[in-house]
Amino acid sequence: MSEHDGHGHDHAGPAASPPEQRAAALEALLIEKEILTEGFIDTVVTTYESRVGPMNGAKVVAKAWVDPEYRAKLVEDATAAAAELGFKGPQGNMAVVENTDEVHNVVVCTLCSCYPWPVLGLPPAWYKSPSYRARMVREPRALLAEMGCHVPDDVEIRVWDSSADKRYLVLPQPPAGAEGKSEEELAELVTRDSMVGVARL
């Protein structure tokens, strides 16, 4: 192996060429070896940049708010309930946890960055950060407050560490003034952060 391997990186990590050069090398080799095709690349990019994202989860939440039967189904089998609205795919074995007046739920993945892709898309940088992964299990109340989410002292906080196959979606409580709004209007009020549990509506 080359002379840079395993040496001289005590403090800065291993020497590396710029990430864009390494990524281009990887992509070119995979295309040459026919592991990647242009068609596959286009499909994946279109899917994750425009079809999959928190707008999907917002539709699930809004439907659950207005339709008690759908809500029951969602809590019983979130994967099937999301699939009814067309939301399924990788990282899509899902469970929903309900916020109530007594309980606030928040999701983390301490070992990597597991996240319910079909309903929330790819995770944001803060969810993947070492700080979030380290701190949310040990000091959820303090970290949520720092992130601008103030959970009253008499509300229990349940942290969900998605360490096996289930991916968790928080079902937030509707905001004040939600009464009388249509499902479509309600979906506009649902934020990504409320579905991870780092915000309250």
Next chain:
Amino acid sequence: MDAIHDLGGKQGFGTVAIEPAEPVFHEPWERSVFVAVLGVLRGGIGNNSQFRHAMERMDPVHYLSGSYFEKWMTGIATLLAEKGVVTQEELEARAGGPFPLAPNPELKDVPDPAPDGDTARFAPGDAVVVTKDRPSWHTRCPEYVRGRRGEVVAVRGTVAVPHIEVHRNERTPEQTYSVRFEGSELWGSAAEPGTSTTVDLFQSYLEAA
């Protein structure tokens, strides 16, 4: 493996900043890496657990200082090199410089799958204790729950045992559970009042309490 990825409860990290209107990818190369990972895993060259394990084996300084997609790039390139699909020399020649990969220490005594792992031994309401084992192989049992007592709150069904999937490239189903741990059980007097953490654990990580 007690590596740097097992971050739950570690102290000294700073605040968590939410970036408003964050794009899905910050740089075009991140998009290339994402597509490469999906393509490689879809092609059956490796599985999700092997990809995760490759990232966990990264130099700890590289792991912590690298962005999410830096870890993905290193993990998938490591897997490709170990499977013989590409060589590090090929990668470095194309990249015009060093392309660090994760080391692959040889492991001894990786345990067999537990017998009857697909039969549920626990039910909601059962008290369980997490084993104190500190495996050098791939595990999805976070350090902060080892030896701790919790309550099963849901049976989550069978999933391929991670260390068998990684080290033998076989899928052996085993029951998984959501186990709730009170804050005080995990963090003692440092626990915040009225908090708990629910962790999804494989049956072989658990014993009846």
